Amino acid sequence: MTELVAKNIGLKSQDATLIEAASFRLAPGEFVALLGPNGAGKTSLIRASLGLEKPSAGTATLGGEDTCRLDPMSRARSVAYLPQIRPLAWPNIVRDVVALGRFSSGAALGRLKDDDARAVERAIEACDLSGLAARRADTLSGGELARMHCARAFAAEAPLLIADEPTAALDPRHQFRILDLLADYVARGGGALVVLHDVQLAARYASRLIWMKDGRICADGSPSDTLSAKRLADIYGVRAQIDGTVISMEGPV
Amino acid sequence: MSGTRWLVPGLAVASVLTIFAACLIGSTPLPADRVFAAFFGSGEVGDRLVVWSIRLPRALAAFLVGAALGLSGAALQGLLRNPLAEPGVLGVSATASLAATFSLYYGLVSLSPWILPLAAILGALAATSLLALAAIRTRSVVTLILIGVGLSSFAGAVMSLLMNLAPNPFSLSDMINWMLGSVANRSFDEIGFALPFLISGSIILLATGRGLSALTLGEEAASGIGLNLRNQRIFTVLGAGLATGASVALAGAIGFVGIVAPHLIRPFVGYDPARSLVPSALLAGLFLVVADIGVRIIPADNELKLGVVAALIGAPVFVWIATRRRAVHD
Structure with a gap:
């Protein structure tokens, strides 16, 4: 079973400490939400654990191998990484963008091998993009673009998936849709680590919450164990009432 | 998208036909049957000479230079x-032709026929490496293009300095050839010296x-x-350094070809x-062969330089693409 295990990861840039002694674990079948205020180091933690940036301390392993020594292709076959969405450089066809998810299995656009083509079709199907597959990506709405990028990550059919704010700038309905897609992926046996800003949604979908602040992981556990009014005050600096699964934010502390 | 499958074969056939046409057209037009005969080693000696020593190498040089620039x-x-x-806009061609001019200026080329292509390639690699280093530091593509413009201007300035100091009119006219870009009087030998670099870069x-x-x-x-x-x-x-350097070694600096062709191909x-x-390589090659035919048949006292004609067509297209670009990507 492919697991991502980060042990005491530290990351420094020049003299600033971005991450300090962060440890966590991501296994198939889990839906983990990574929470924390802007600048808490969520993206840096992901980058350092994937070996995209060399940690200044600690190690991260993927299926037992150090991610810093893993070559990018084999890493990508184990973890599909969906960074914060940036505009595409070219107005590519949606199907081609999804097919880029098969890059790590050697796919070349325009002449996909059978299993690559099937994986792309499955991902397009799963994200309900069949009607849009032949469209140019620059004609899609924000919600459709987010689905396209999800499909790209799913097309890799990797055992793990890490998504950095996949629901940013989406309306509530589309946020639900994206999280439903990720939940389906987990139900099919994948393990997902998702950076979210909506605590309510995170508590609803995730089986585990990882709370971060100032480059440290403050708590890691199930929503019922780790979600409290005090936690929200500590992490985000907001006053909140929690009633069952309903969180109402009242204002800054 | 249904036409896509025919794009490459279509362009390849068109390129061969255009190169053939370039062998027909010239100061003494040759009919197709005589060119064919010359191709296969029969026909008159004069025809064979015109086709094999003058027109075919010139047309091939134009095609290869265009293809290298289109691909780069x-x-x-x-x-x-x-x-x-594009190599021209980013100052790669200018730097390569400056390096080539240096090797001419100091007579290094007399040491070995490989010196000239090597100098051009080193110039091109120096420029592309500098750009790549800058690309790592800055995420702004505008900055990168400005660096290219600066590089291009600097190479131009040094080139002007060399011309200013040129010891005699012969070296001056040599340098002008490098700056303006031309495939006139190219031989299979010169193509042979550039080809290994061009192929490996491609x-x-x-x-x-x-x-x-x-x-x-x-x-x-x-x-x-x-x-x-x-x-x-x-x-x-x-790869871009090798291919562009080889093209500069063959024809001097020819700009804007590498912008026009990919822009037309992308959709x-x-x-x-x-x-x-x-397809961009084929189209750019085709474009330069056609432009070179134009250069040869436009009646002018001094033959127009290929690079001048290419820039006359390419520079307006550059401006047009730049004005139509949406700002979102930067």
Whole structure:
């Protein structure tokens, strides 16, 4: 079973400490939400654990191998990484963008091998993009673009998936849709680590919450164990009432 | 998209036909049957001489130079994710031709026929490496193009200095040839010296094509799907340096070809940088052969330089693409 295990990861840039002694674990079948205020180091933690940036301390392993020594292709076959969405450089066809998810299995656009083509079709199907597959990506709405990028990550059919704010700038309905897609992926046996800003949604979908602040992981556990009014005050600096699964934010502390 | 399958074969056939046409046209037009006869070693001695020693090498040189520039342009555009990137605009051609001029100026070329292409390639590699280093530091493509413009101006200034100090009118006219770009009087020998570099550069660029597709997503996402960014940068820069350097060794600095061809090709290949490489090379080669036919048949006292004609067509297209670009990518 492919697991991502980060042990005491530290990351420094020049003299600033971005991450300090962060440890966590991501296994198939889990839906983990990574929470924390802007600048808490969520993206840096992901980058350092994937070996995209060399940690200044600690190690991260993927299926037992150090991610810093893993070559990018084999890493990508184990973890599909969906960074914060940036505009595409070219107005590519949606199907081609999804097919880029098969890059790590050697796919070349325009002449996909059978299993690559099937994986792309499955991902397009799963994200309900069949009607849009032949469209140019620059004609899609924000919600459709987010689905396209999800499909790209799913097309890799990797055992793990890490998504950095996949629901940013989406309306509530589309946020639900994206999280439903990720939940389906987990139900099919994948393990997902998702950076979210909506605590309510995170508590609803995730089986585990990882709370971060100032480059440290403050708590890691199930929503019922780790979600409290005090936690929200500590992490985000907001006053909140929690009633069952309903969180109402009242204002800054 | 249904026409896509015919794009490469169509362009290849058109290129062969145009190169053949370039052998027919000239100060003494030759009919097709005489050119054919000359091709296959029969026919009159004079015809064979005209076809094999003058027109065919010239047309082939134009095609190869265009193809190298089109391929380099398409690859650099993929790497930098910008439709305005091109060896000419980024100052790669100017730096290569400056290095070539240096080797001419100091008489190094008399040492070995390989010196000239090597000097041009070293110049091109120096410029592309500088750009790639800058590309790592800055995310702004505008900055990168400005660096290219600066590089180009600097190479131009040094070139002017060399011309200013030129010891005699012969070296002056040599330098003008390098600056303006021309394939007149090229022989198979000269093509032979540039070809190994041109071919190896092209092979490297074609091999990096898949990574260029990945870069469509941006660098972060591209490394997320498994692209080794560092290698991608190194090999694209190396390939573009070799191919552009070889083209400069053959014809001097010819600008803007590498912008026009990929721009026209992209809509037909779904805007995929990898799939635009080969058609862009063919179209740019075709374009230069046609432009060179134009150069030869336009009646002028001094023969027009190919680079001048290419820039007359290409520069307005550059401006047009730049004005139509949406600001979102930068």
